[in-house]
Amino acid sequence: MKEHVLEFRVRYQETDGQGRVHHANYLTFFEMGRTEQMRAAGMDYRDMERDGFFLVVARADLKYHAGAKFDDVLRLVTTTVRMKGATVEHKYRVFRDEQLIVEGHTRLGCIDSQGKVRRLPSWLIGEQEPLEETDG
Amino acid sequence: MKEHVLEFRVRYQETDGQGRVHHANYLTFFEMGRTEQMRAAGMDYRDMERDGFFLVVARADLKYHAGAKFDDVLRLVTTTVRMKGATVEHKYRVFRDEQLIVEGHTRLGCIDSQGKVRRLPSWLIGEQEPLEETDG
């Protein structure tokens, strides 16, 4: 599946007393990455919520290789690695120039407003679903 | 009206690259202060939202006198200075030991789920309302 690339600058508020980006912010960056990836594919996460589908994070893991500082320009590469049933998995790599700063992975689950697990909307999965089902 | 005192420690995440609490966090501290003040008075902000009343911040101002650092124990004094109609005003003072670190003031408005201005629920205003009305 396609990679999405997002560039952004580190905000002062995102640094901590060590002068580096506080490690929790990378989960927020990942969320920006997958939101922009959807938008780049012509979809809008707000539409999902309006239709009563909510994506919630079920798993996340992160490896931190180096620190980023205020005003650094970071490049976030978001890749969808799996999308099937009620689950989407993404991986993320954050670079400063060619240096890998952080990499991570999330698994999201799709629920409705009552918190019940729901299959991902078909417009989100699109033509990828049949391929996935062939794998299974 | 009564002062409410809340003590808490500065989290590492709340500091920034200068090693001090990032200035935006004081608005979050103020919000904790007024929430705990309500609770201390036997009321619960969640109940307001369940009843369809939402408090939104209309005005805020802050004066920063000194920086706070990671792990400092801060003492937040919250005072309701006015509560009338659809509006509540609080003032806040944040101390480290006897040193005044930050002081601030907020004005909150009460709205319903459609965003329309609503009078504060009577259980919140309690016996203070008549006194205010005598003033007007």
Added chain:
Amino acid sequence: MKEHVLEFRVRYQETDGQGRVHHANYLTFFEMGRTEQMRAAGMDYRDMERDGFFLVVARADLKYHAGAKFDDVLRLVTTTVRMKGATVEHKYRVFRDEQLIVEGHTRLGCIDSQGKVRRLPSWLIGEQEPLEETDG
């Protein structure tokens, strides 16, 4: 002095339980605005810190006119309204399309690494200083 315009999207993490941008985030947006304003003028706040000058927020005030939601594109207009001695004042207006969402004002003080008040570096003030002094 010149206005600087910055557009950015609201992140999911920036919203709160009311589905609107949490009010404390606007102080972080303002900080982005003045950082980008400096950059647009060919200056870099990191250079100030490397030279031993730190800007700290002394005053802030905000008026909230409407809520912003996840994924809204906001337009932040930052204006330097005063720059003299050890002090810089900015005003900020945040718009969604033509609607004014939030406006604010900050006063920053310049200190050194020991926390002593210092005049703003001359390269920051540039040619604006004489004009200010004529006013005084």
Added chain:
Amino acid sequence: MKEHVLEFRVRYQETDGQGRVHHANYLTFFEMGRTEQMRAAGMDYRDMERDGFFLVVARADLKYHAGAKFDDVLRLVTTTVRMKGATVEHKYRVFRDEQLIVEGHTRLGCIDSQGKVRRLPSWLIGEQEPLEETDG
């Protein structure tokens, strides 16, 4: 190694547009947990930094089982699972009453102010080190 238990309330600012604690905040909660665990053992993370030792997060993983809401009282159980050389590993479990909300794990590395890897200070490791070395 000993478990440490910390109770705290969810702040409004920590919730997101879904009305639940934004998933990134749990990394901040974990950081509070290990800081308080150190303090409960008579140690102070600020002393480490004053001595020139900095703990940086190298790995983190989280499993989210349920959402927490504004004003929920959460109970965070922090356990040190390994402390050897330049590395400390903790696990974390966050409960609301008896329900497990989130569990996680972090690996921290110890560096000096130049970013070089350093053995953990002996006062931190204490008597646990010999036991670990017997394992190896």
